[in-house]
Amino acid sequence: MGSADQPETVASSFWNDTGRSGITSWIFSTDHKRIGLLYFYTVLSFFLIAVSLGVLLRIELMAPGRTIMGPQTYNAMFTVHGVVMIFLFIIPGFPGAFGNLIMPIQIGAQDVSFPRLNLFSWWLYIFGAAIIITSLFTGGGPPDTGWTFYVPFSERTTTNVSLAVFGVFVVGFSSILTGVNFVTTIHRLRAQGMTWGRLPLFVWSIYATAWVQILATPILGITLALIIAERLLGTGLFDPARGGDPLMYQHLFWIYSHPAVYIMILPAMGVISDVIPVFSRKPIFGYKMIAFSSLAIAAAGSLVWGHHMFTSGMSDTAILVFSFLTFVVAIPSAIKVFNWVSTLYRGSISLEAPMLFALSFLLLFSIGGLTGLILGAAATDIHVHDTQFVVGHFHYVIFGGAGFAFFSAMHYWLPKFYGRRYAEKPAVVAWALMFIGFNITYFSMMVLGMKGMPRRYYDYLPEFTALNLTSTIGSWILVSGLILMLVNLFRGLLKGEPVGDNPWGGATLEWSIPSPPPTENFVEEPVVTHGPYDFSGSGIP
Amino acid sequence: MYPNLLTTNQAVDPVFMFIFGACLVLLLGITATMLVFVFRYHRSRAPEPTSQSSGNIWLEITWIVLPSILVLAMFYYGWAGYLSLRNVPKNALPVTATARMWSWSFTYANGKTSSKLYVPVGKPILVNLVSLDVLHGFYLPAFRVKRDVVPGMKNHAWFVATKPGSYDLFCSQYCGVGHSAMITSVEALPEPQFAAWLAQSASMAEHPGKELLEKHGCLGCHSLDGSPKIGPTLKGIWGRKVTVMTGGVERSTIVDEPYLRKSLLEPNADVVKGFPPIMPPFGKVLKEDEINQIISFLRSNGVEQSPLDGKKLAREKGCLGCHSLDGSVGAGPTFKGLYNKQVTVMQNGTRLTVTADDAYLSESIRQPKAKIVEGFQPIMPPYPDLKDDEITALVEFIEAVK
Numbered sequence: 001m002g003s004a005d006q007p008e009t010v011a012s013s014f015w016n017d018t019g020r021s022g023i024t025s026w027i028f029s030t031d032h033k034r035i036g037l038l039y040f041y042t043v044l045s046f047f048l049i050a051v052s053l054g055v056l057l058r059i060e061l062m063a064p065g066r067t068i069m070g071p072q073t074y075n076a077m078f079t080v081h082g083v084v085m086i087f088l089f090i091i092p093g094f095p096g097a098f099g100n101l102i103m104p105i106q107i108g109a110q111d112v113s114f115p116r117l118n119l120f121s122w123w124l125y126i127f128g129a130a131i132i133i134t135s136l137f138t139g140g141g142p143p144d145t146g147w148t149f150y151v152p153f154s155e156r157t158t159t160n161v162s163l164a165v166f167g168v169f170v171v172g173f174s175s176i177l178t179g180v181n182f183v184t185t186i187h188r189l190r191a192q193g194m195t196w197g198r199l200p201l202f203v204w205s206i207y208a209t210a211w212v213q214i215l216a217t218p219i220l221g222i223t224l225a226l227i228i229a230e231r232l233l234g235t236g237l238f239d240p241a242r243g244g245d246p247l248m249y250q251h252l253f254w255i256y257s258h259p260a261v262y263i264m265i266l267p268a269m270g271v272i273s274d275v276i277p278v279f280s281r282k283p284i285f286g287y288k289m290i291a292f293s294s295l296a297i298a299a300a301g302s303l304v305w306g307h308h309m310f311t312s313g314m315s316d317t318a319i320l321v322f323s324f325l326t327f328v329v330a331i332p333s334a335i336k337v338f339n340w341v342s343t344l345y346r347g348s349i350s351l352e353a354p355m356l357f358a359l360s361f362l363l364l365f366s367i368g369g370l371t372g373l374i375l376g377a378a379a380t381d382i383h384v385h386d387t388q389f390v391v392g393h394f395h396y397v398i399f400g401g402a403g404f405a406f407f408s409a410m411h412y413w414l415p416k417f418y419g420r421r422y423a424e425k426p427a428v429v430a431w432a433l434m435f436i437g438f439n440i441t442y443f444s445m446m447v448l449g450m451k452g453m454p455r456r457y458y459d460y461l462p463e464f465t466a467l468n469l470t471s472t473i474g475s476w477i478l479v480s481g482l483i484l485m486l487v488n489l490f491r492g493l494l495k496g497e498p499v500g501d502n503p504w505g506g507a508t509l510e511w512s513i514p515s516p517p518p519t520e521n522f523v524e525e526p527v528v529t530h531g532p533y534d535f536s537g538s539g540i541p
Numbered sequence: 542m543y544p545n546l547l548t549t550n551q552a553v554d555p556v557f558m559f560i561f562g563a564c565l566v567l568l569l570g571i572t573a574t575m576l577v578f579v580f581r582y583h584r585s586r587a588p589e590p591t592s593q594s595s596g597n598i599w600l601e602i603t604w605i606v607l608p609s610i611l612v613l614a615m616f617y618y619g620w621a622g623y624l625s626l627r628n629v630p631k632n633a634l635p636v637t638a639t640a641r642m643w644s645w646s647f648t649y650a651n652g653k654t655s656s657k658l659y660v661p662v663g664k665p666i667l668v669n670l671v672s673l674d675v676l677h678g679f680y681l682p683a684f685r686v687k688r689d690v691v692p693g694m695k696n697h698a699w700f701v702a703t704k705p706g707s708y709d710l711f712c713s714q715y716c717g718v719g720h721s722a723m724i725t726s727v728e729a730l731p732e733p734q735f736a737a738w739l740a741q742s743a744s745m746a747e748h749p750g751k752e753l754l755e756k757h758g759c760l761g762c763h764s765l766d767g768s769p770k771i772g773p774t775l776k777g778i779w780g781r782k783v784t785v786m787t788g789g790v791e792r793s794t795i796v797d798e799p800y801l802r803k804s805l806l807e808p809n810a811d812v813v814k815g816f817p818p819i820m821p822p823f824g825k826v827l828k829e830d831e832i833n834q835i836i837s838f839l840r841s842n843g844v845e846q847s848p849l850d851g852k853k854l855a856r857e858k859g860c861l862g863c864h865s866l867d868g869s870v871g872a873g874p875t876f877k878g879l880y881n882k883q884v885t886v887m888q889n890g891t892r893l894t895v896t897a898d899d900a901y902l903s904e905s906i907r908q909p910k911a912k913i914v915e916g917f918q919p920i921m922p923p924y925p926d927l928k929d930d931e932i933t934a935l936v937e938f939i940e941a942v943k
Binding site for chain 1 (some may be wrong): 552553556557560561563569571572575578579582583584587588589590591593594595596597600601604605607608612613615616618619620621623624625626627674675676678680682683685686687688689691692693694696709711712713714715716717718719720721722724864892894905918920
């Protein structure tokens with residue numbers, strides 16, 4: 001995949017300076033940059049597959065009744081959309097792609113602590129993904145349980161749930177090993193002078209994320225293993241017909257899957273914290289608060305899983321505690337937003353593509369976060385729980401938040417690795433299309449949820465028609481912007497204008513080395529003398 | 542906290558208003574500040590930054606403390622409203638809602654069951670939630686009420702309808718291929734009408750069209766049992782060949798939907814020969830959907846000739862959610878061609894081949910898990926409330942699905 005995209009570059013870059021040749025120089029490479037690009041292109045491929053499924057789901061929902069597919073196909077499709085987006089795109093996406101590409105360079109290291117383990121993590125991810133894909137075409141057909149695999153339905157359906165769950169289980173190990181690797185790297189391999197107080201905020205966020213990956217993912221592994229045991233051995237842990245408790249499954253599932261939301265969003269916050277200062281030419285406002293709030297989110301976010309279960313029949317005391325903790329975890333997110341906006345004050349703001357995506361992140365993430373308060377309050381959650389409101393809210397946080405930050409990172413960092421850049425104007429047009437399409441698509445869903453349309457509905461009552469049609473039309477605008485963005489970006493990376501070492505005027509270490517970087521990253525070991533957002537001494541053009 | 546609380550809406554809606562209001566203020570504030578900064582400090586107007594400030598401890602404290610107070614207020618109101626959803630009024634009327642893949646049925650204290658949730662206006666209803674298979678969700682958007690229906694667990698919800706009307710009732714927890722079709726309604730009736738409805742014989746076939754016939758006095762002139770009254774009997778009326786007088790001219794016609802519709806709207810246009818043209822028009826009294834319900838009643842039932850309609854029973858009991866009539870494979874074997882077919886079943890782990898005759902079919906309804914057709918899951922719930930004649934009707938119906 002990556003080797004075909006190799007640009008003409010200076011002789012000493014990581015693109016051509018390897019011992020192997022051809023595809024093996026990529027799939028057996030231990031260079032963090034090559035592994036980062038391997039992750040990038042694999043997660044991007046899965047993203048595009050899942051986007052296509054999402055567009056098909058929206059077309060089906062354009063009008064009541066059958067539009068293009070039957071209910072079983074629809075149910076399988078939203079399950080696969082969710083599983084692929086979550087487990088194969090957004091969870092491995094940031095740590096695997098940009099964590100690998102950027103983090104070692106930002107701390108002044110040659111590579112991660114365990115380069116071979118890093119490669120093994122990618123292989124585990126590919127292996128797990130292959131199992132998930134296999135499950136779609138074998139056995140009883142693609143799983144139809146929703147990405148949550150709720151029991152007892154997931155134990156009774158005749159679709160290929162066991163294999164899909166095993167695939168997710170394997171991908172989980174990849175995530176754990178990446179977390180271990182990154183925590184060790186950040187502790188052990190920082191360059192001289194790279195104190196904890198000088199770590200770029202992207203590194204801080206990757207650090208917080210890595211801890212969540214290490215601590216939460218094993219719970220998912222246990223839960224998924226138990227589902228397989230239920231299905232194959234009939235252990236009866238979750239199945240009430242055998243004396244089990246379906247709510248225990250929901251607890252175990254969300255103990256991982258809520259913190260997983262922070263695996264998705266924390267690195268995105270790190271990207272935004274790096275992009276906004278550079279395009280404002282001003283230090284980040286409240287560095288310590290932003291770094292600390294990442295850790296606070298990672299810690300407190302591990303204790304709020306029960307807010308997914310307010311209607312489940314869990315005890316009222318548990319709802320009291322989980323609702324309270326959910327509001328507590330809202331505070332560090334708010335702190336970040338206020339600090340990002342303050343960074344703009346009295347800066348010199350340049351609205352280039354990475355910055356446009358970052359600023360729209362601020363708006364979309366705020367909408368996602370504020371609608372989360374509706375879901376955190378016990379009384380209001382009851383009405384909108386399991387409705388389209390949740391679907392809209394989640395996409396605001398994960399697509400409008402993490403997704404737009406991912407696009408910001410693509411425009412901000414990929415030119416560093418290709419030595420070339422995209423055209424600015426089409427990038428801005430693409431951004432505008434995506435921003436408008438996004439809001440039409442997902443705001444309509446939130447209104448639908450307020451009006452009472454449940455989620456995972458193949459068909460709906462006529463009263464919901466207009467908003468569903470609006471949402472579907474929005475999805476077409478969104479996708480047209482996405483296609484334009486990708487075409488422009490990759491054409492630019494291969495054939496665009498060459499970029500210098502520091503096209504944006506950044507002060508972090510990746511902008512002090514050539515584009516594309518040499519295999520060893522730094523010609524001589526760097527010594528860090530200033531903070532990551534100190535633009536006074538960084539040779540701003 | 543809300544001592545005089547009357548409805549679930551009054552518990553929840555103010556919380557929505559408060560949180561949405563606060564969120565809107567915050568969102569507009571953040572967005573406006575951002576836009577002002579981006580405009581004012583755009584590089585075209587501010588070529589160089591005019592500050593290198595990297596933080597302010599008092600600002601940080603402010604925007605930690607103020608949002609904390611705000612979200613704690615949201616938490617408190619959210620919790621208080623939730624408590625009202627949980628505190629069931631003492632005089633609430635209990636109803637048991639039974640969910641299965643993929644239908645609802647509601648059982649009242651007197652044993653009456655219904656596929657719609659009929660309730661009296663103004664009286665709190667306590668809904669006890671029972672699932673026969675997987676997770677379902679009992680969701681009444683109009684009343685802001687939702688609770689999962691968990692097999693093996695006692696969950697409940699309550700609500701009160703303050704106005705007569707029909708309200709959507711959805712399944713909110715994903716439950717498989719029929720999830721989005723697992724819809725019924727709450728029918729809120731004025732107290733006397735509800736009492737009358739509840740008192741009707743539980744075994745009486747329920748059809749809204751029949752209720753309309755009663756409600757509008759049709760049955761005063763048209764019998765359901767074939768006996769002649771002032772007007773023609775409705776028994777077996779569908780498809781009947783009748784001779785009518787149209788503008789004084791005799792002609793014959795078949796009773797079909799256009800004819801019945803016209804007879805309701807312009808009763809004296811085509812009067813059946815031998816009857817006086819005295820029926821009043823119902824165009825202003827009946828709504829379009831009510832006319833359809835009456836026609837559907839007259840069409841489907843042929844009126845009373847079979848008090849136990851196996852097909853209707855199969856639909857009402859949810860059988861058709863899993864057993865198709867057209868040969869397609871659902872969660873259970875199709876009914877099409879099932880009768881007298883040789884099927885391979887598993888009984889206590891051993892394979893047998895049996896004939897799907899009367900005995901086998903009625904055993905399968907009484908004890909579904911005794912013999913499971915090979916390739917299917919043992920998920921069918923038993924139906925202890927089915928009477929013998931109802932089972933016979935079901936078996937006769939299955940026999941008829943060729």
